[in-house]
Amino acid sequence: DVQMTQSPYNLAASPGESVSINCKASKSISKYLAWYQQKPGKANKLLIYDGSTLQSGIPSRFSGSGSGTDFTLTIRSLEPEDFGLYYCQQHNEYPWTFGGGTKLELK
Amino acid sequence: EVKLQQSGDELVRPGASVKMSCKASGYTFTDYAMHWVKQSPGQGLEWIGTIIPLIDTTSYNQKFKGKATLTADKSSNTAYMELSRLTSEDSAVYYCARGAFNNYRVMDAWGQGASVTVSS
Numbered sequence: 001d002v003q004m005t006q007s008p009y010n011l012a013a014s015p016g017e018s019v020s021i022n023c024k025a026s027k028s029i030s031k032y033l034a035w036y037q038q039k040p041g042k043a044n045k046l047l048i049y050d051g052s053t054l055q056s057g058i059p060s061r062f063s064g065s066g067s068g069t070d071f072t073l074t075i076r077s078l079e080p081e082d083f084g085l086y087y088c089q090q091h092n093e094y095p096w097t098f099g100g101g102t103k104l105e106l107k
Numbered sequence: 108e109v110k111l112q113q114s115g116d117e118l119v120r121p122g123a124s125v126k127m128s129c130k131a132s133g134y135t136f137t138d139y140a141m142h143w144v145k146q147s148p149g150q151g152l153e154w155i156g157t158i159i160p161l162i163d164t165t166s167y168n169q170k171f172k173g174k175a176t177l178t179a180d181k182s183s184n185t186a187y188m189e190l191s192r193l194t195s196e197d198s199a200v201y202y203c204a205r206g207a208f209n210n211y212r213v214m215d216a217w218g219q220g221a222s223v224t225v226s227s
Contacts, residue, residue, distance in 0.1 A: 032212070034213045034214075036214070043111075043216070043217040043218065043219060044202065044204070044214075044217040045217075046207070046213060046214060046215045046216075049207070049210060049213040050210070055215065087151065087152055089152070089154075089213070089214075091210070091212035091213050094166065094168075095154050095168040095169065095170070096142075096154040096212060097153075097154065098151050098152040098153070098154070099151065100150075100151045101151050101152075
């Protein structure tokens, strides 16, 4: 199975700041990486897929980059609603696997 | 509005089975795949398997073969997952999630989750 490693584990930031979350695959997954947001009491949300394609309805302050084994989710000008958990998922090969998550907290 | 409404939380005895449901609304059920995902307490996410309701085809994570059984009822737009021979390792929150139309391997809508607690 492809192992997905996210960093950092925790991230503290203030509204208006920009942050980056990294995801590293144990082998090349081409461009096939998705990012999800998880918040208490809300359904998980798909943000990005195919490494950099923004899901419909997701604000443009979210962006994804990378290919091969190294990927980054960048959130520019953080809004209060952006704080929560973020997961990456490789969708290149079975079984689909997720990273361990990054908790984005309010500083 | 796309909605995936999952059945309620369950408390079950070790060795028993549990069957949970995921009722889809707001889209054509047979046009999309349905995934199931496990989140253990304090842990990340694990893909369990996928069902394509139109053709009743399933694919499973090898780790969950023999543990999970996925089915779908096209007449009621409902997907089901049964977990068998439950142990404490199966205590988790389980999500159904729709596979995106143009890329079924990503999950573009999620249910609210259903908690399963295995305890005597």
